Amino acid sequence: MNELSLTTKILIFILFLLLLVIGWYLLNVAGSIISIFLVALVISFLLAPSVDTLERIGVPRLLGSIVMFILFFGLVSAIFYTVTPVIYEEAIRVQHKISVGALRDAIQQVEANVNEQLRILGAVEWKLAPYLENVFSAALSNILGVASGVVYSVIYVFMVVFATFFLLKDGRRIKKSLISAVPNRFFEMTLSIIHKIEWSLGAYLRGILLDAFVVGLLSTFAMWLIGVPNFMLVGFAAGMFNLVPYLGPPTGALLAIIISVVSLGTWEKTIPIILAFIALRLIDDFLVQPMTISKSVRMHPLVVIFAILAGGQFFGILGMLFAVPAVGVFNVILSEFYHGIQRYRPI
Amino acid sequence: MSNPILWRNLFRQKKAESLLDVLRNVPIFEDLSRSELKSIERILHRRSYRRGEYIFREGETGLGMYIVEEGAVAITVGEPGHEKEISLLRNGEFFGEMALLHEDPRSANAVARVDTIVLGFFQPDLLQLLETNPRLGVSVVMRLARIIAERLQHLLHENKQLQERIDELERNR
Numbered sequence: 013m014n015e016l017s018l019t020t021k022i023l024i025f026i027l028f029l030l031l032l033v034i035g036w037y038l039l040n041v042a043g044s045i046i047s048i049f050l051v052a053l054v055i056s057f058l059l060a061p062s063v064d065t066l067e068r069i070g071v072p073r074l075l076g077s078i079v080m081f082i083l084f085f086g087l088v089s090a091i092f093y094t095v096t097p098v099i100y101e102e103a104i105r106v107q108h109k110i111s112v113g114a115l116r117d118a119i120q121q122v123e124a125n126v127n128e129q130l131r132i133l134g135a136v137e138w139k140l141a142p143y144l145e146n147v148f149s150a151a152l153s154n155i156l157g158v159a160s161g162v163v164y165s166v167i168y169v170f171m172v173v174f175a176t177f178f179l180l181k182d183g184r185r186i187k188k189s190l191i192s193a194v195p196n197r198f199f200e201m202t203l204s205i206i207h208k209i210e211w212s213l214g215a216y217l218r219g220i221l222l223d224a225f226v227v228g229l230l231s232t233f234a235m236w237l238i239g240v241p242n243f244m245l246v247g248f249a250a251g252m253f254n255l256v257p258y259l260g261p262p263t264g265a266l267l268a269i270i271i272s273v274v275s276l277g278t279w280e281k282t283i284p285i286i287l288a289f290i291a292l293r294l295i296d297d298f299l300v301q302p303m304t305i306s307k308s309v310r311m312h313p314l315v316v317i318f319a320i321l322a323g324g325q326f327f328g329i330l331g332m333l334f335a336v337p338a339v340g341v342f343n344v345i346l347s348e349f350y351h352g353i354q355r356y357r358p359i
Numbered sequence: 360m361s362n363p364i365l366w367r368n369l370f371r372q373k374k375a376e377s378l379l380d381v382l383r384n385v386p387i388f389e390d391l392s393r394s395e396l397k398s399i400e401r402i403l404h405r406r407s408y409r410r411g412e413y414i415f416r417e418g419e420t421g422l423g424m425y426i427v428e429e430g431a432v433a434i435t436v437g438e439p440g441h442e443k444e445i446s447l448l449r450n451g452e453f454f455g456e457m458a459l460l461h462e463d464p465r466s467a468n469a470v471a472r473v474d475t476i477v478l479g480f481f482q483p484d485l486l487q488l489l490e491t492n493p494r495l496g497v498s499v500v501m502r503l504a505r506i507i508a509e510r511l512q513h514l515l516h517e518n519k520q521l522q523e524r525i526d527e528l529e530r531n532r
Contacts, residue, residue, distance in 0.1 A: 064487075064490050064491050067491040067492070068490065068491055068492065068493060184487075188404070191404065192404065192405075196406060196408060196412060196414070197413075199404075199406065199479075200415065200419075200420075200421075200422045200423075200479075200481070203404075203422060203481055203483060204420075204422050204462070204483070206483075207482075207483035
């Protein structure tokens, strides 16, 4: 297959810059509406194969969509009502243990140890406590700010639920109508690209979620085995942060060490925790990821680091969490689009 | 006659029936039940082409087949301006079915001779059909395989005849 000409490459590059600018503008103008649609699209991507399976055994699409819809949101609600209170209670317990005062004591203890070492080396004194205290206070006030948007969240969730159902039920019809608007010259190309994007995107999203779930489960089990208090909270955090490659195990390890040091008042569990998370990382790399995430959609470590930094810069902690999956989605779309253009370029 | 909605519905019914008739006459869909044909119809893409417009060009990657619903499509080979027409397809006839199985480069051009409506049946939709309705999907694929096998048999026969003719010419030289 011949390479694309330089002019075509420049045109594609300009087209994508234009799309990025338009996307950025739309995000600013109608960000929440677009995000409702995107979240609904992701959920419908995840549920579509199950609806297809039901259709295969003779269940009509409408009924299949209703069944999967009820099952999914029922499961999410059940998790919300059963697991969330447990995690919340654990978080509150940890918060009491790691109150700003207790944390200050712990940090001051670490600070004193480090300063003693620095003095031996003849270096200047290290002042960590005031800085970290500010960081934790800011994080706490941030949490309160998020909680104040409950009403908005309810409306948001309702809209997502509504959009998900219709995307599940009528997704194919909507797609067909959109494709019918494409000019004849680009019709087959568009159809092929959309199909490949759909396939890769569905596989990628299901892969990273399954991977995060398995890592969360294994972390919970490992922490229970080691005897770390609040092991469910640690497992939950490790699983959630595993949506960002490389971040799950270190976050889990850090949280587990803080909890075990503050609760048990000893550092003796630190080594087993670090070893457990190194083992988990290896299991994730060599066993879980090869089975859950297709190699073609995995990203280069540099891209991951850049995505995390950019996500954090623009959207804070949540931005860091979702930047990598978002870049993954964009990566899948871009590569399928590029290969599609290559296959269908005019001769 | 005083109720336009009634007339519109009747018209739609007639249009749908004629579309099912078109499909019924396509070898890939022959012997399918009415409900199966309706399932096929749901995944087809109806496209309109103006006279002289290309449906696809030689060398482009193919994604599926087309059925002529209304109009005429010429199958040609060669560069634009020096094309040679090898076939003219009319209502109910189909072309490009090999691309349903493999995204190979098209071996000919397809160009609308008059304003034409075609129904496109593409690989992603066939794969989706195999996922959601394997019985129907497999029966379509089996018919497709039969058509391609018949064509291969025909080509082998032609090839054999050509070989015999070459041998005969060499003997007489």
